[in-house]
Amino acid sequence: MFVADVGRTWLNHPWKTKSRLLTERSEIDELIQFGIEEVYIDTAKSVKKPRLEPRPKPSLADPKNAINKAPTVVHKSVEPIVSMESEFPKAAKAYGRALDTSKALVAACRMNKRIEVSEVQENVDELVESVSRNRDALTALIKLRHFDDYTYTHSLNVSVLSISAGKTLGLTDAELKILGLGTMFHDLGKIRIPDNILNKPGKLTDDEFAIMRNHAALSAEILTEQHLNVSDQVIKVARFHHERIDGSGYPDHLQGEQIPPLATICGLSDVYDALTSDRVYHKGMLPHDALKFIYSLRGTHFQPDWVDRFVQSVGIYPPGSVVELNTGHLAVVMEVINRSLLTPLIKVVSDPNGQLYSRTKLVDLSKPAENQGWTINRVVPPSEAGFDPASFYNFAAE
Ligand SMILES: [Fe+2]
Numbered sequence: 001m002f003v004a005d006v007g008r009t010w011l012n013h014p015w016k017t018k019s020r021l022l023t024e025r026s027e028i029d030e031l032i033q034f035g036i037e038e039v040y041i042d043t044a045k046s047v048k049k050p051r052l053e054p055r056p057k058p059s060l061a062d063p064k065n066a067i068n069k070a071p072t073v074v075h076k077s078v079e080p081i082v083s084m085e086s087e088f089p090k091a092a093k094a095y096g097r098a099l100d101t102s103k104a105l106v107a108a109c110r111m112n113k114r115i116e117v118s119e120v121q122e123n124v125d126e127l128v129e130s131v132s133r134n135r136d137a138l139t140a141l142i143k144l145r146h147f148d149d150y151t152y153t154h155s156l157n158v159s160v161l162s163i164s165a166g167k168t169l170g171l172t173d174a175e176l177k178i179l180g181l182g183t184m185f186h187d188l189g190k191i192r193i194p195d196n197i198l199n200k201p202g203k204l205t206d207d208e209f210a211i212m213r214n215h216a217a218l219s220a221e222i223l224t225e226q227h228l229n230v231s232d233q234v235i236k237v238a239r240f241h242h243e244r245i246d247g248s249g250y251p252d253h254l255q256g257e258q259i260p261p262l263a264t265i266c267g268l269s270d271v272y273d274a275l276t277s278d279r280v281y282h283k284g285m286l287p288h289d290a291l292k293f294i295y296s297l298r299g300t301h302f303q304p305d306w307v308d309r310f311v312q313s314v315g316i317y318p319p320g321s322v323v324e325l326n327t328g329h330l331a332v333v334m335e336v337i338n339r340s341l342l343t344p345l346i347k348v349v350s351d352p353n354g355q356l357y358s359r360t361k362l363v364d365l366s367k368p369a370e371n372q373g374w375t376i377n378r379v380v381p382p383s384e385a386g387f388d389p390a391s392f393y394n395f396a397a398e
């Protein structure tokens with residue numbers, strides 16, 4: 001059989017590639033020994049012969065029998081445990097608290113004060129818990145709260161995107177917490193970069209760029225200098241988030257698998273947030289344009305597998321996006337989790353003439369009984385929508 005994906009143990013992978021044609025029973029045993037209880041099989045790529053040795057009669061109580069069950073999935077994800085309605089207000093509070101912490105963190109570093117790691121860790125834990133309950137609530141928030149200051153939101157957004165991607169990739173909570181902390185700290189070194197370079201509106205000169213590139217090493221330096229009680233992996237996320245597999249990154253020009261996995265997730269989220277955020281001098285890209293750009297870095301800057309999984313995690317229509325339907329109606333994307341990337345749960349908010357409805361309707365695009373033949377035509381830039389999509393997350397009012 002052709003194993004397309006071994007799923008959750010991606011970081012501790014038994015193979016060099018994520019997929020492989022299995023011809024021996026012993027190869028399955030190798031997976032089981034690795035703690036892998038479930039794989040995704042591409043039946044189209046599987047071959048009839050050579051056959052695997054006959055397997056013993058399956059016992060339903062034995063999780064390893066799951067190895068034969070699942071077809072290839074489009075969007076492998078985590079079940080939302082609670083509804084968006086119930087999670088959104090909690091996520092909003094956690095986001096607000098983490099944003100305050102992000103501000104305090106930058107202020108402390110500017111004044112050379114000690115970082116309160118336990119406070120940041122507490123916020124990160126809340127983010128991890130929220131993502132575990134319903135991943136879409138926090139990802140909607142980073143889209144909806146686009147008005148906050150980039151200096152403080154960027155690290156937090158990278159943290160949310162990374163935790164969310166990490167969750168999709170099957171990281172454990174402990175790994176997610178390390179990733180969350182590392183990403184919150186990833187750009188701290190920027191406070192030691194002169195303002196005229198950091199905020200220069202035009203293109204940086206080669207010399208300025210060389211100074212700017214120091215920020216990743218400086219982030220790690222700040223964490224080391226303070227002798228913080230954090231895992232070495234946290235410091236590596238900060239130091240290596242600009243490393244790229246072809247060696248073109250910085251500060252250490254690491255290559256390929258030398259780059260720690262968590263730093264790669266931070267790197268992908270970092271590029272995505274930088275491209276999609278509105279800055280003083282340019283409007284942010286739409287999510288699918290940013291993903292297209294990231295896709296172009298596949299194989300040069302980032303491992304192809306990682307890019308694919310990141311794209312799957314973010315989705316083409318992230319929650320909080322405004323979309324135009326094939327009929328011209330406008331809708332806000334509410335939930336994408338566990339759905340095909342093309343058929344999210346949406347709230348239809350205006351008629352084809354742009355007239356907002358006083359009563360909006362939730363529509364599951366994947367259900368023919370609900371979708372009235374609707375499909376998504378395109379993503380509408382927030383400036384063009386004429387309304388604030390956040391107002392349709394009205395259960396946020398608390
Ligand atoms: Fe950076």
Ligand SMILES: [Fe+2]
Nearest residue numbers: 154186187270
């Ligand atoms: Fe960054």
